[in-house]
Structure formats: C-alpha cells, structure tokens
Amino acid sequence: MxxxxxxxxxxxxxxxxxxxxxxxxxxxxxxxxxxxxxxxxxxxxxxxxxxxxxxxxxxxxxxxxxxxxxxxxxxxxxxxxxxxxxxxxxxxxxxxxxxxxxxxxxxxxxxxxxxxxxxxxxxxxxxxxxxxxxxxxxxxxxxxxxxxxxxxxxxxxxxxxxxxxxxxxxxxxxxxxxxxxxxxxxxxxxxxxxxxxxxxxxxxxxxxxxxxxxxxxxxxxxxxxxxxxxxxxxxxxxxxGFRKFSYGVYVNTYLEKLGLVNSMRHQAMKTIVCHRQVDKPKIQFRIPESLYRYLSRLPSSIELIMLRVYKHLLKANIRAQLTNHIDPKFSKAFAHGFGIYVKEKELIDHVVMYLKKAPFIGGAWKKEELYTGKQLKAMPDIVVIPNYEKGFAFRSDIIAPKTTVRRDFSNHHxxxxxxxxxxxxxxxxxxxxxxxxxxxxxxxxLGLNIPGDTDGKVIDLKNAK
Missing domain, CATH: 3.40.720.10 (Alkaline Phosphatase, subunit A)
Structure with missing residues (x-):
C-alpha cells in the first residue's frame, strides 16, 4: 500500500x-x-x-x-x-x-x-x-x-x-x-x-x-x-512569518525623489479597500495634501482622532490616503510590490546602487542574481525588500508625503x-x-520521480540536523 x-x-x-x-x-x-x-x-x-x-x-x-x-x-x-x-x-x-x-x-x-x-x-x-x-x-x-x-x-x-x-x-x-x-x-x-x-x-x-x-x-x-x-x-x-513593525516605507516616494517616477493626481477615486475580499467598492475622498502631511507627523493615536473628526465632518465612510499615484507610462522606473520595473534598462545598476544605500532597504538585487529559468523575463528588473531587522516594512505603491512614516503595524516577516x-x-x-x-x-x-531541474533537496528525515 x-x-x-x-x-x-x-x-x-x-x-x-x-x-x-x-x-x-x-x-x-x-x-x-x-x-x-x-x-x-x-x-x-x-x-x-x-x-x-x-x-x-x-x-x-x-x-x-x-x-x-x-x-x-x-x-x-x-x-x-x-x-x-x-x-x-x-x-x-x-x-x-x-x-x-x-x-x-x-x-x-x-x-x-x-x-x-x-x-x-x-x-x-x-x-x-x-x-x-x-x-x-x-x-x-x-x-x-x-x-x-x-x-x-x-x-x-x-x-x-x-x-x-x-x-x-x-x-x-x-x-x-x-x-x-x-x-x-x-x-x-x-x-x-x-x-x-x-x-x-x-x-x-x-x-x-x-x-x-x-x-x-x-x-x-x-x-x-x-x-x-x-x-x-x-x-x-x-x-x-509575521511581526510588528515601526516604520512604513513607500518605495515610489523614494524613486520620485531620484527623478525616476512621475505621478498623477486624482481629486476623488473609487477604490477597492481590500483587493481580495470586497464586493462593494467604496468612495475614497481626497484629504488635502497639507492636512495629510500634518497628520503623518503626529503620534498615531492623535492622528486617528483627527481622522475620525474629518470623517464625521464629511459625513462619509472614508479611508485617509494621499491620492498621489504613480504614472507607469511616463515613469523611467516604478515599484510594484517588491519589484521595480525599469523601463530604461541602462538605469538598472544606478537604481540598485541607490536602493542599497537607503537605510530602510534590507536588500536589492537584479533579477538575474536571485532567479534562473525560462520565466525570468516575467520577473521585475529589480527585487527589493525592506530592512526588517530595523523595523521597516513596505506599505503601498502610492507616492506618500514622506518615504518613511513612523507607525506601528503588523506585516510579513x-x-x-x-x-x-x-x-x-x-x-x-x-x-x-x-x-x-x-x-x-x-x-x-512517495517513491516518485523528482524533476531534474528542482532547486531543492530531499530532507533526510532520519538524520536531519
């Protein structure tokens, strides 16, 4: 059997x-x-x-x-x-x-x-x-x-x-x-x-x-x-894994400061609050940038109180978010999740160098340094991770007022x-x-054949150390 x-x-x-x-x-x-x-x-x-x-x-x-x-x-x-x-x-x-x-x-x-x-x-x-x-x-x-x-x-x-x-x-x-x-x-x-x-x-x-x-x-x-x-x-x-972090990182904000990202603004937009579990989009109102910049400097407890006041005044179910988004078509490079897509390939080494210098970045690699295989072309040009050990984690792909924001939140480790x-x-x-x-x-x-191009090894269950 x-x-x-x-x-x-x-x-x-x-x-x-x-x-x-x-x-x-x-x-x-x-x-x-x-x-x-x-x-x-x-x-x-x-x-x-x-x-x-x-x-x-x-x-x-x-x-x-x-x-x-x-x-x-x-x-x-x-x-x-x-x-x-x-x-x-x-x-x-x-x-x-x-x-x-x-x-x-x-x-x-x-x-x-x-x-x-x-x-x-x-x-x-x-x-x-x-x-x-x-x-x-x-x-x-x-x-x-x-x-x-x-x-x-x-x-x-x-x-x-x-x-x-x-x-x-x-x-x-x-x-x-x-x-x-x-x-x-x-x-x-x-x-x-x-x-x-x-x-x-x-x-x-x-x-x-x-x-x-x-x-x-x-x-x-x-x-x-x-x-x-x-x-x-x-x-x-x-x-x-999972753990608490102290700083949120907005990579596209950093890339904008390097002159690589172009932005586009919206006065209001429809948004899916959680992309994986929402059946009804909600309207997300634009908070003036000056107010958002002010709020982002406050301790999180005071910020939440002020956002609730703003929500009450608007009489709307809002989420506070700076509505300044990347324009991929007119950007030289932009971050999407943990990947950075560089449209002008001669800039790749330049972007990697600046990412590695940033204290909130834990690692930056050209895709060829991490991956091999026929699907390499589908990978982003650069892979980047935050400096987890110093309390940083990525937040989102928007362009925020600051590259890093002091805020306690939980995220992947x-x-x-x-x-x-x-x-x-x-x-x-x-x-x-x-x-x-x-x-x-x-x-x-199970006594079955293992693909010849596997990247893993068989774990020795009897003698593992």
Whole structure:
C-alpha cells in the first residue's frame, strides 16, 4: 500500500505566535505533533509574499521557473495590472506531479488553482484569489458545503462579524476533515489562510488571546487530530512569518525623489479597500495634501482622532490616503510590490546602487542574481525588500508625503515555520531547510520521480540536523 503525505499550510504563521497558542493550549493536537517532530525556521522566498512562496513550496523551483512573483503584475504596456491565476503558473505543482505519476491527490486552497487544471487523479478546491469557489466534480459531495471569501465575495472578518466568520471557517475545516477521512489520496495538501488574514488586521488581538480569534485556531486544530491518524508523513509549513513593525516605507516616494517616477493626481477615486475580499467598492475622498502631511507627523493615536473628526465632518465612510499615484507610462522606473520595473534598462545598476544605500532597504538585487529559468523575463528588473531587522516594512505603491512614516503595524516577516513528523524522525530543531525542499521530499517519500531541474533537496528525515 502506498504511503500517504499530508501537508497542512498555516499561512503567515511564525514561531513566536505558535508558541503562544501552544502555551495557551489552543492547539493541543498540533502541539502534540510538534513535540515529536523535526522543526525549524523556514525562510521564505525573496520576496516573502504568499504568491511566490506557496508556488515555490508547491513546485520546488524558484520564481524564474514557475513564473509567479506576486498576486498582480503590470500589463505589458504598463497601462494597468493583471491578477494572476493558475494559467500564469508555468510549472507543475506537487499535487499535479503526484497525479501524473498515477497516484491521487487532494488540494484545497492552494493559491492560484483557479481555473482548475483538469488532471486525472488531482482533486482541487480553489483558493480565495478566485472569482468564485470551484471544485473538482469527483469531490463535489464534500466540497459543496465549502464556504470562503473570494475576489467577488467579502469576508465577514472585514466587518468584525465574528459569528459569521466562524461559520465560514467551520465549513472549510469540516470539508477538509471529511476529505481527509473519506476520500482516497496519497497526497493531501491544504492551506489555511486564516492566520494571515487575522494577523494583518487583528495581530494585537491574537497576541492578547482574544477568545473570538482563539476559537478560529482551535477549530483548525481539529484537522491535526485527524491527520495524525491518516498520514504517514505530516508536514506543517507557513509561507512566511509575521511581526510588528515601526516604520512604513513607500518605495515610489523614494524613486520620485531620484527623478525616476512621475505621478498623477486624482481629486476623488473609487477604490477597492481590500483587493481580495470586497464586493462593494467604496468612495475614497481626497484629504488635502497639507492636512495629510500634518497628520503623518503626529503620534498615531492623535492622528486617528483627527481622522475620525474629518470623517464625521464629511459625513462619509472614508479611508485617509494621499491620492498621489504613480504614472507607469511616463515613469523611467516604478515599484510594484517588491519589484521595480525599469523601463530604461541602462538605469538598472544606478537604481540598485541607490536602493542599497537607503537605510530602510534590507536588500536589492537584479533579477538575474536571485532567479534562473525560462520565466525570468516575467520577473521585475529589480527585487527589493525592506530592512526588517530595523523595523521597516513596505506599505503601498502610492507616492506618500514622506518615504518613511513612523507607525506601528503588523506585516510579513521572512521567517516562517516548518514541522515534519513520521515514525522515522527523531525530535529535534533543524536548520537549513528551504522552501524548495518540500516538494522533492514529498516525491521521494512517495517513491516518485523528482524533476531534474528542482532547486531543492530531499530532507533526510532520519538524520536531519
């Protein structure tokens, strides 16, 4: 009988948060697995974003081979952005590799699985970045009750509707648990996005043990009880970590000061407040630049009070944001997420040099220094990350009044988690595991062929150090 591998993804989970959940006994089943496992820090991809990270974990190759750098990318003429989907993933993922080698896989909420690629033996429920939830007909009797946010459906989390959110999460966990117990699989792959979504908005509440949030983690923990009895190898991973930061960085503001970015202004605009979980756009009113500059110098508590006053005076549901945006068509270079697109290629070395000099930048590389592969052309010219260790994190692509703003907020950190359990492992803390190692380790455990161009290695479960 073929062995079984279960991969449980906890999007955004970090060790300092998971240790608290263990201390509070919120996730006793995962705690029990962790106690007898190999475990360590899993450094994310560069950049530490869910799109490239989960795709690298699921393929075993770098973004230059699989083609995913972020959730969106500029169009070829720089006139807009394109939301990526499964058709942008140019490399087989492990649930597909298993199926084409005549075993069976179940894959739930892996990013960029919409539209579903039909492969015999690979059964899929699509992810939150889909316009709607879709699933393979072979698992319809279980998947039909699966509820979740999508690009076209807002999450109750946004409105702090805790009971409705818990109902949705329960539907997802119950579906996963039924699939684990009642379907035939050799690889079971599920990503729970809830940690990341909670940490982005309610990090402090999580760290204060808010009972409304603790029951979400307790519900997810039910999966670990079931997987302990159904899998021969259990892998628990996160795509990146999370932590609090003290300074927000606006890279395009810095590039504007270097004379590389042109801007365009709007008196008012329609905006999607959260690009992944909103069904009704809201009107965003322009706050005068002079007022915004003044507010940005105030302590955050005073700033919030003044913004509430401004909101009351306008009698409108506003979000304060300087409406000064980049004009990609008429810029020499511009930042989009963690990537910088340089239209005049002779400027690339010049831009890298100035980025490396900036104290708020933790690293800047030409794409050829990080990635290899046929999809290298799809990557931005320069990859940049903030200086995480000094408390900096990127905010958005707008041009703000200042390059850096003093403000406490939570965001991604490169250090995720990895936990591996099978009967062969000796419990220990291990170093040196890469995001690229997960897929070859799964394939090796199942006795399947590993692609020759993989960027990872097989983890030695018996002798890992």
């Amino acid at each position: 073929k062995r079984r591998v279960a991969v449980i993804g906890l999007d955004g989970m970090a060790w300092h948060i998971l240790d608290k959940l263990f201390e509070w006994n919120i996730m006793p089943n995962l705690k029990n697995i962790t106690r007898k496992s190999l475990k360590g820090v899993l450094p994310s991809t560069i950049p530490p974003e869910s799109g490239p990270a989960w795709t690298s974990i699921a393929t075993g190759v770098n973004p230059g081979k699989h083609g995913i750098f972020g959730f969106t990318k500029p169009t070829e003429d720089y006139s807009g952005t394109h939301i990526v989907n499964s058709q942008d993933v140019k490399y087989l993922r492990v649930h597909e590799m298993v199926a084409v080698q005549n075993l069976k896989s179940v894959c739930v909420n892996q990013l960029l699985t919409y539209p579903i690629k039909r492969i015999h033996g690979a059964y899929v429920i699509t992810d939150w970045l889909s316009p709607e939830i879709k699933y393979s007909p072979e698992i319809a009797q279980y998947a039909k009750n699966y509820q979740g946010p999508t690009l076209g459906k807002a999450s109750p989390l946004l409105e702090k509707n805790w009971d409705a959110h818990y109902t949705e999460v329960s539907s997802r966990v119950d579906t996963v648990n039924a699939l684990l117990e009642k379907t035939d699989w050799n690889l079971f792959w599920v990503v729970y996005s809830e940690p990341d979504h909670l940490f982005h908005r309610y990090y402090d509440s999580v760290m204060r043990k808010d009972r409304r949030l603790m029951r979400i983690f307790a519900k997810i923990d039910e999966t670990f009880k079931i997987v302990s009895n159904t899998a021969d190898l259990i892998i628990v991973i996160s795509d990146h 490169p250090n995720g988690i990895v936990i591996l359990y099978s009967e062969d492992v000796k419990p220990s803390w291990v170093k040196g595991i890469s995001v690229y190692d997960i897929t070859p380790t799964i394939l090796n455990f």
